[in-house]
Amino acid sequence: MQAVLDAIFRRLITLGRLAVVWPDGSQTVYAGQDGPVSTLRLHDRRTIRRLVLNPSLGLGEAYMSGGLSVETGSIYDLLDLMIANSEGNPDSHPMLRLRGRLASIGRRVAQYNPAGRSRRNVAHHYDLNGRLYSLFLDRDRQYSCAYFPHGDETLEEAQAAKKRHIAAKLCLNRPDLRVLDIGCGWGGMALTLARDFGAQVTGITLSQEQLTEARARAEADGLQHRVRFELLDYRAVREKFDRVVSVGMFEHVGIGHYRAFFDTVAGCLAPDGVALIHAIGRSDGPGSTNAWMRKYIFPGGYSPALSEVMPGVERSGLMATDIEILRLHYAETLRNWRRRFAANRDAITALYDERFCRMFEFYLAGSEITFRRSGHMVWQLQLAHQHGAVPLTRDYIAQVEAGEPVGPMAEATSSLRR
Incomplete structure (x- = not known):
């Protein structure tokens, strides 16, 4: 197997420099044009076999178990090197091609997410020890892409900017609008819409940990009469709302359920309502x-x-009134999370163990590089039933972000000043 992996590396590395230390202590260097540099040590033959037969799974598992270690740089540098070369040379690993085709064929089964399975999937990641997330997220626990309008914002500033950007697109132009927050997380978006925009918000989640924290936050902020949180699947919503927002939840819906998701949004959104999906x-x-x-x-x-x-949107009867693509914003968000995780690694190891920390490091580093080098981005999709539900041009977004009231809210503010 070592000879096979050697041949794969020789074909793969056309950018940067990879040094591999084999289990017997020998070393091979693979080099191409200027690019990322890393030294990888393989500790046993089993790890070599993993990397040959199932590289997309085996690389992460070997790092978690200690079957491989990075001796020059960090796991970020190794993944940067690997992904940079894979992007430029997609046919370099025959098993990647084969497994990629099989994954495409089976993806509807992998993404089959009825209500019960959705709850279990959510619990797998979001019902971890609540202290974990406080050690690498911002103070509001926004676990989704932040928004860096100038590029030099702190994580806290960028997450606040993200919430303002989304609130602007929801056209919260009068108080007491009824808002549904699908996948409300720890409640930060719902609480912001209630506190800063006077909305009446219902947040739904499938995570018991998030539900408990969100309700406690609403109580602590004195917003329990404006915000309520429920343990509820989106498919079970029956009420009508003036606005619908969903941030970082659509990735968990599954391709076979897109029609059901947008039918739900269409069904619970008032005729003159506005929805904003961020994913x-x-x-x-x-x-x-x-x-x-x-x-x-x-x-x-x-x-x-x-x-x-878009086919699910079109069949639901909703219309897209605005689509925005955020390109490197999530890469910057993940960079902040990765650095905070590293700064608090000892505390996180005490919560879990070394294997868990390696798993999370691999996840954060790989995700960041995917947004920097691969085809991943974030889209924000604004939806409505009626053409006139949102202003004619996008100027109102910048106005709201600048703190200027728009529409009826502007008239109410003007009357107060007089």
Whole structure:
């Protein structure tokens, strides 16, 4: 197997420099044009076999178990090197081609997410020890792409900017609008819409940990009369709302359920209502979820191309009133999370163990590089039933972000000033 892996590396590395230390202590260097540099030590023959037969799963598992270690740089540098070369040379590993085709064929089964399975998938990642997320997220626990309008914002500033950007697109132009937050997380978006925009918000989640924390936050902020949180699947919503928002949840819906998701949004959205969906997507067309990510981080998860999303929108009767693509914003978000995780690694090891920390390091580093080098991005899709539900031009977004009230809210503010 060593000879096979050697041949694969010789074909793969056309950019940068990879030094591999084999289990017998010998070393081979693979070099191409200027690029990332890393030294990889393989500790046993089993690891070599993993990397040959199932590289998309085996690389992460070997790093978690200690079957491989990075001796120059970090796991980020190794993944940067590997992904940079895979992007430029997609046919370099024959097993990657084969397994990629099989994954595409089976992706509807992998993403089959009825209500019961959705709850189990959510619990796998979001019902971890709550202290974990406080050690690498911002203070508001926003676990989705931040928004860096200038590029030099702190994580806290960028997450606040993200919430303002989304609130602007929801056209919250009068108080007491009824808002549904699908996949409300720890409640940060719902609480912001209630506190800063006077909305009446219902947040739904499938995570018991998130539900408990969100309710406690609403109580602590004195917003329990404006915000309520429920343990509820989106398919069970029966009420009508003026606005619908969903941030970082659509990736868990599954391609076979897109029609049900948008039918739900259409059914619970008032005739003159506005919805905003914020999710990770692919700019390079349909694909499949990485095997390691699917097994260890987000079972049932998938980041779709817009070409896979829009048919569900069209069949629901909703219309797209605005689509925005955020390119490197998630890469910067993940860079902040990765650095905070590293700074608090000892505390996280105490919560879990070394294997868990390696798993999370692999996840954060690989995700960041995917947004920097591959076809991943974030899309924000604004939806409505009626053409006139949103202003004629996009100027109102910048106005709201600048703190200027728009529409009836502006008139109410003007009257108060007089």
